[in-house]
Structure formats: structure tokens, C-alpha cells
Amino acid sequence: MPDRDAYDAVIVGGGHNGLVAAAYLARAGRSVLLLERLAGTGGAAVSSRPFPGVDARLSRYSYLVSLLPKKIVRDLDLDFRVRTRTVSSYTPAERAGQATGLLVGGGEARTRQAFERLTGGHREYDAWREFYAMTGEVARRVFPTLTEPLPERAELRARVDDDTAWRTLFEEPIGAAIEERFEDDLVRGVVLTDALIGTFADAHDPSLRQNRCFLYHVIGGGTGDWNVPVGGMGALTAAIADSARMSGAVLRTGCEVTRIDTDGRRAEVTYATEDGVHTAAAGHVLVNASPQALAALLGDEPPAPAEGAQLKVNMLLKRLPKLRDTTVDPYEAFAGTFHIAEGYEALAAAYAQAAAGRLPAAPPSEIYCHSLTDPTILAPDLVESGHHTLTLFGLHTPARLFAHDNDAVRADLLTATLAQLDAHLAEPIADCLALDAEGRPCIEAKTPLDLERDLRLPGGNIFHRDLAFPYAQEGTGRWGVETRHPNILLCGAGAVRGGGVSGIPGHNAAMAALERDGLGAMDG
Numbered sequence: 001m002p003d004r005d006a007y008d009a010v011i012v013g014g015g016h017n018g019l020v021a022a023a024y025l026a027r028a029g030r031s032v033l034l035l036e037r038l039a040g041t042g043g044a045a046v047s048s049r050p051f052p053g054v055d056a057r058l059s060r061y062s063y064l065v066s067l068l069p070k071k072i073v074r075d076l077d078l079d080f081r082v083r084t085r086t087v088s089s090y091t092p093a094e095r096a097g098q099a100t101g102l103l104v105g106g107g108e109a110r111t112r113q114a115f116e117r118l119t120g121g122h123r124e125y126d127a128w129r130e131f132y133a134m135t136g137e138v139a140r141r142v143f144p145t146l147t148e149p150l151p152e153r154a155e156l157r158a159r160v161d162d163d164t165a166w167r168t169l170f171e172e173p174i175g176a177a178i179e180e181r182f183e184d185d186l187v188r189g190v191v192l193t194d195a196l197i198g199t200f201a202d203a204h205d206p207s208l209r210q211n212r213c214f215l216y217h218v219i220g221g222g223t224g225d226w227n228v229p230v231g232g233m234g235a236l237t238a239a240i241a242d243s244a245r246m247s248g249a250v251l252r253t254g255c256e257v258t259r260i261d262t263d264g265r266r267a268e269v270t271y272a273t274e275d276g277v278h279t280a281a282a283g284h285v286l287v288n289a290s291p292q293a294l295a296a297l298l299g300d301e302p303p304a305p306a307e308g309a310q311l312k313v314n315m316l317l318k319r320l321p322k323l324r325d326t327t328v329d330p331y332e333a334f335a336g337t338f339h340i341a342e343g344y345e346a347l348a349a350a351y352a353q354a355a356a357g358r359l360p361a362a363p364p365s366e367i368y369c370h371s372l373t374d375p376t377i378l379a380p381d382l383v384e385s386g387h388h389t390l391t392l393f394g395l396h397t398p399a400r401l402f403a404h405d406n407d408a409v410r411a412d413l414l415t416a417t418l419a420q421l422d423a424h425l426a427e428p429i430a431d432c433l434a435l436d437a438e439g440r441p442c443i444e445a446k447t448p449l450d451l452e453r454d455l456r457l458p459g460g461n462i463f464h465r466d467l468a469f470p471y472a473q474e475g476t477g478r479w480g481v482e483t484r485h486p487n488i489l490l491c492g493a494g495a496v497r498g499g500g501v502s503g504i505p506g507h508n509a510a511m512a513a514l515e516r517d518g519l520g521a522m523d524g
Contacts, residue, residue: 005278006281006282007030007250007281007283008025008282008284009021009022009030009031009032009284010033010035010285011033011035011288011491012035012269012286012287012297013034013035013036013287014038014040014288015042015043015044015288016042016236016237016240016503017043017288017491017493017498017502017505018034018286018492018506019034019237019240019506020072020076020491020503020510021288021491021509021513022034023240023247024506024510024511025249025513026247026249028514030514031248032249032250033250033252033280033282034244034250034251034252035269035271035280036251036253036255037254037255039253039254041241043237043455044061044457045059045062045233045234045236046060046237047059047060047232047233047235048234051434051436051442051444052437053436053438054382054437054442055378055382056316056378056382056389056442057231057377058314058316058377058391059229059232059377060314061233061312062462063233063368063393064227064228064229064368065226065233065236065501066220066221066224066226066501067219067220067221067500067502068236068503069143069146069147069221069502070221071147072507075507076240078236078239078243079242080229080230080236080239081230082229083227083228083374084225084227085228085335086106086332087104087105087106087332087335089102089103089104089338089339090102090103090104090328090338091186092323092333092424093186095118099324099325100117100118101118101325101327101333101424102114102190103332104190104336105332115128118186119183119184119187124182124187127181128182128187131182131191132218132224134162134168135165135169135218135219136218137162137165138162138165138169138215138218139218139219139221139222139223140222141160141161142156142159142215142219145159145470146504147508147511150470150471150476150479150497151470152471152472153469153471153473155471169211169214169215170208170211172211173206173208173210173211174203174210174211175203175210176204178192185343185344188343189345189346190342192344193342193364193395194214194217195210195217196210196213196347196395196396197213197395198213198310198461198462198463198499199213199466199467200307200309200396201213202348202351202352203344203347203348212469213467220500228370228374229374231376231377232370232374236501240503254273255271255273258270258272258297260285260298262298262485262487265486265487266281266487267281267285267487268282269285282487283487284513285487285488285489286506287488287489287490287491288491288505289456290457290458290465290492291303291464291465291490294490298485298488305459305461306459306461306465307448308399308448308452308461309396309397309399310395310397310462311365311394311397311410311414312391312446312451313393313414313443314389314390314392314443314444315390315392315429315433315442316442317389318385318387319387319432320386320388320432321427321429321431321432322425322426322427323424324425331372334368334372334388334390335369335372335373337367337368338366338367338368339364340364340366340367340421340424341362341363341365342364342365342395346364347364350395354398354401357400359401359412362416363416363417363420364395365392365393365394365395366393367391367392367393368391369388369390372388377389387434397447399448399459399460406447406449409447410447410450462493463493463494465494467498468480473496478512478515479509479511480495480496480505481496481509481512486516487516489509489512489513490505490509491506491508
């Protein structure tokens with residue numbers, strides 16, 4: 001490896017956003033070097049085989065796709081597909097001592113019937129249809145702006161062109177709209193969950209961080225649909241990496257970037273490998289890492305981290321469990337998002353307990369089964385024998401709860417979370433777990449502190465920091481990726497319009513770099 005290289009752009013970090021930026025810049029004829037500290041690219045959007053001796057490729061961290069624009073897939077000629085889930089969600093409940101639940105999906109008539117069976121009338125379903133018709137229209141108007149220069153607030157407001165929608169999503173705590181529109185506690189909770197994925201907040205938080213989370217969850221693809229990546233999340237990042245390489249970008253792994261120096265026009269990136277310390281000069285540096293990591297590389301004071309608040313559990317089952325609610329087939333219930341302990345009041349109680357420094361007594365979570373929609377992630381023999389994956393995402397478990405003893409608290413939380421699931425099953429989930437080659441149950445759990453250690457997510461925050469509304473604010477710059485240095489750009493989840501598996505920050509950072517003068521080819 002040479003002691004010194006020169007490129008038009010150096011990209012720090014090989015997560016999916018860094019790969020997108022590399023592919024765009026290389027396709028524009030720029031010389032690009034991407035440096036990734038781990039042995040492979042992909043960051044949190046990877047597939048792996050976590051259970052020894054078991055050929056199951058799980059999307060170990062990020063697991064569903066909503067925000068990835070078709071524009072990026074087309075622009076980069078990505079060999080990548082998603083599949084739509086046939087069921088949106090199933091939420092088990094107990095009413096009058098009987099196991100029941102709410103299945104959303106399978107057509108309008110069936111969904112209406114499910115609402116009426118649960119609530120005893122048509123009011124909640126009508127309110128549901130009206131509410132999501134509103135968010136769907138906002139999605140169609142707002143999503144296309146995510147790969148354009150940041151609109152001003154007034155410009156985005158004009159695009160939305162609906163006073164009620166704007167007030168509901170952008171101005172008032174989402175809890176107010178939920179309580180005004182819906183009466184049933186379970187229905188209210190199902191709506192609220194999209195505001196809490198990876199975001200520790202109450203429904204009435206005046207900061208509106210829950211509204212920002214909700215907005216990004218309902219505008220994806222211009223429809224709000226959450227899709228399953230065919231072949232697992234690693235198939236997406238492999239396709240982007242292939243596009244970047246074929247376009248001429250140089251991707252190097254095992255390279256730990258330790259410093260960035262810049263005068264605003266030229267930059268120098270210092271990085272370490274097994275064989276020593278190296279430098280690379282560049283006109284631009286695009287950083288696919290957190291704002292905290294960027295500050296450390298520049299020698300700046302880092303911003304305070306926004307702590308993560310989720311539990312991620314991966315499981316492999318030898319069979320899907322039977323449900324107490326016998327009116328629903330497990331193959332449908334687990335095909336969408338399976339909500340657990342996510343009634344409206346239960347979510348409020350869990351938040352209050354966690355905010356007071358205690359694990360929630362009834363930890364809320366949601367599950368989905370990737371292999372029901374995409375069995376290609378399992379070896380044929382596992383498919384034939386009825387094996388399935390389960391991915392569980394727990395809410396309201398902020399990093400502070402694990403600070404004293406991460407291992408012990410993780411174990412306690414996992415036990416309590418699975419107990420909430422078991423309450424709706426006709427058999428314990430433990431009886432359904434497959435065993436690995438060493439005879440151990442195929443289950444792993446990741447806390448915010450585990451994610452911070454494994455992926456360097458600050459505080460375990462999957463969005464790197466609190467999400468921002470997708471319009472220009474003080475200091476955001478034209479594309480929402482700019483920093484105080486003209487030639488240093490943030491292309492990770494911490495950029496404005498970052499978060500989720502989208503590629504949007506990578507696209508926008510590449511566009512910002514290409515717009516700047518003086519990014520011509522450098523002598524190497």
C-alpha cells in the first residue's frame with residue numbers, strides 16, 4: 001500500500017451511504033478512495049450468519065427498506081430487489097378474557113372486518129383510513145424532495161398544501177392527533193409505534209422528536225410501505241459496492257481513519273492499517289460516520305450524543321409458534337409487524353418507567369419474519385424443514401439503563417420481552433428456537449451499548465442523532481450535509497434527511513461535492 005495517494009474524494013466509512021456516495025462520484029468521473037475500518041463494507045446494513053453451523057443469513061442490524069429511493073437504484077444500476085409484505089401488521093390482545101387481535105392487511109374488506117371484530121364497530125377503521133390517506137398524500141409530496149436541495153420550511157409547507165396534515169405532523173405532538181382521531185387503546189398504540197422506532201420519546205413530547213420519527217416512517221417510497229430486501233440487507237450493500245467498484249472507486253477495508261486535516265480547499269486523511277500509517281490527499285472528504293466521530297477526526301468539540309433506546313433480537317426458529325388467537329394463522333401474523341405490549345397506555349407506562357431509570361415492566365416490541373417473504377436467506381434444507389427467522393425490535397430501553405451492567409440488564413430485558421411475547425402464544429417461544437452446531441438456542445440480543453461497541457453508533461442511536469424535519473434550518477446548508485469546512489461533508493445518518501436504510505445522505509453529499517468548484521481530477 002503506498003504511503004501517500006491523491007484522489008478527488010476520500011470517503012471515510014463504508015456503510016451503505018458511503019458506498020452510495022462513492023458510486024455517484026466515481027460515475028461522475030471523479031477518482032474516489034473509500035476507507036472502511038472493518039473487514040467488510042456495509043456498516044449496519046449487512047447480512048451475517050450469527051449462529052455457528054447454521055446456514056441462515058440474517059439482516060443482523062438494519063432489516064427493512066422503506067426510504068431507499070428508486071432513483072438511486074436506477075442511477076447506480078443496482079442489482080437489487082425488494083418484496084412487499086402481504087400483511088402490514090398483527091397486534092394480539094385480550095378482550096373480555098378472550099384472545100383476539102387486529103390484523104391489518106389482506107385487502108380492504110378483511111382489514112375492515114378485523115377492525116370491527118376488535119372494536120365492535122366501523123368508527124376506528126374509518127378513522128384509520130382517513131388518517132393514512134392523509135399521511136399517504138404527504139408522502140407523495142414530501143418524499144421526492146429528499147434527493148433535492150433542502151427546501152425552505154415555507155416551500156415544504158406549500159408542497160404539503162394541507163393545513164391539518166401540516167399541523168398534525170410538523171407542529172403539534174403526534175399524541176394529540178392520535179387521541180383526537182382514535183378511541184381504541186390498541187389502535188392508538190399501533191399508530192404511535194412508528195413515532196418511537198429508535199426514538200425515546202413520549203407521544204406528547206414538546207420537542208416533536210416523535211413527530212420527526214413518525215414522518216420518516218410514513219413517507220418512505222412515497223407510500224410509507226416497509227419492504228423486505230431480497231437476499232437480506234447484505235444484498236443491498238453488496239450491490240452498491242459492486243456499482244462503486246465497476247465505476248472505478250477504490251474500496252479499502254481494514255483501514256482505521258485517525259485524523260482529517262483541511263484548509264477548506266484540500267484535505268489530508270490519515271489512516272492506519274496492519275502495515276502502518278498512511279495518508280491520502282483529497283479535494284473533498286465525505287464522512288460516513290456520526291457527527292461525534294467527525295468532530296473527533298477534525299479535533300473539534302463533539303456534540304452531545306443522543307442516546308439510543310432499542311433492543312435488537314435475532315432468532316432462528318425450527319417452527320413458527322402457535323397463537324392463542326386461533327382466528328389468525330401464524331404464517332400471516334408474523335408476515336407483517338407483530339406488535340407486542342404496544343397499546344397506547346402500555347407505551348406511555350413503559351416510557352415513564354424507563355425515563356425514571358427502570359426497565360419497563362412490560363417491554364414493548366415488534367417482530368417480523370423475513371423468511372416468510374424471502375426464504376432465500378435460508379439454506380434449502382432449513383426451508384424444507386420449516387425453519388424461520390424472527391427479528392425483534394424493542395422500544396423504550398435507553399442506553400442509560402445498561403450503563404451499570406450491560407450483560408445482566410440485557411439478560412433481564414430479554415427475559416421480560418420474551419415473556420410478553422409468550423403471553424400471546426399457545427407455546428413458549430423457547431420451545432420453538434432452533435439449536436446451533438454447539439447445541440445452543442439460536443438467539444442473540446443487542447442493546448444500545450452493544451451497538452455502540454459493534455458499530456460505533458453514538459449512545460447506540462441508530463440515527464446517529466435526533467432526526468430533523470426535512471427542510472432547511474439554521475446551519476444546515478444547501479443539501480443538509482455541509483460542515484463548517486467547505487470540503488468536508490457528512491454523508492452518514494447524522495446528516496439532515498439521514499437515518500434508516502436510504503442512501504439519501506450519500507446521494508446528497510455526492511451532489512454537494514459535485515456542485516462545488518475545483519473538484520477536478522488531481523495528479524496522483
